[in-house]
Amino acid sequence: MKGTKKQFSKEAFKSMRQTGAITATSKYSVRKMLSVIDFQKPLVIVELGVGNGVVTEKLIKRLGKDSRLIALEINENLYNLAKDNLPIDERVSLHRHSAFEIDNLLDDLGVGEVDYFISTLPLTMFSKEDNKRLMTKMCYYLKPSGKYVQIQYSPLKYPMVRRYFPNVKVSLVLANIPPAIVYFCSV
Numbered sequence: 001m002k003g004t005k006k007q008f009s010k011e012a013f014k015s016m017r018q019t020g021a022i023t024a025t026s027k028y029s030v031r032k033m034l035s036v037i038d039f040q041k042p043l044v045i046v047e048l049g050v051g052n053g054v055v056t057e058k059l060i061k062r063l064g065k066d067s068r069l070i071a072l073e074i075n076e077n078l079y080n081l082a083k084d085n086l087p088i089d090e091r092v093s094l095h096r097h098s099a100f101e102i103d104n105l106l107d108d109l110g111v112g113e114v115d116y117f118i119s120t121l122p123l124t125m126f127s128k129e130d131n132k133r134l135m136t137k138m139c140y141y142l143k144p145s146g147k148y149v150q151i152q153y154s155p156l157k158y159p160m161v162r163r164y165f166p167n168v169k170v171s172l173v174l175a176n177i178p179p180a181i182v183y184f185c186s187v
């Protein structure tokens, strides 16, 4: 998001273990991540790891009027940055909440099924147990026709993701710092 990149990098650097990044995702990667979404349909989209909102902003721009975006960010400073700068309306809710507790949030919001999980979470920074919790919960809520889209900077967690999502398509985005891998996963 314009004007927030520097603030994101500063916070990301300070909280490296939590953010797993030093710069925001590039517009090319964001475009690639969102390329599989059919925005014409009414959708429930859950975004994990909002950061400064580069992905969120594009999701909001393309979201249909009957769709819903539930966006999560755990870092307080980044949550506030996103809240102050994103064009949030009645289709969108932003939560300072951990992705590992996504089930509690979705239950509170009365959401039983999700069409897309869009994640920039740093899986390589998480413990085995936390990744297991996250994958199990996403599998539970993801519609059979839905997709989990995940960007990563290394293929390290590919085998782990494959254990939960038998169908994973991989795409490389060179125009990202560092070059990124996007996983498109379905059950």
Ligand SMILES: C[S@@+](CC[C@H](N)C(=O)[O-])C[C@H]1O[C@@H](n2cnc3c(N)ncnc32)[C@H](O)[C@@H]1O
Binding pocket: 018, 019, 020, 021, 023, 024, 025, 048, 049, 050, 051, 052, 053, 054, 055, 072, 073, 074, 075, 078, 097, 098, 099, 100, 120, 121, 122
């Ligand atoms: C690699 S950054 C990506 C930020 C932004 N979406 C982008 O694409 O530039 C990952 C983000 O996930 C957030 N995060 C890390 N662990 C989280 C968790 N358990 N729940 C929610 N957000 C988390 C970090 O604070 C950080 O903002």
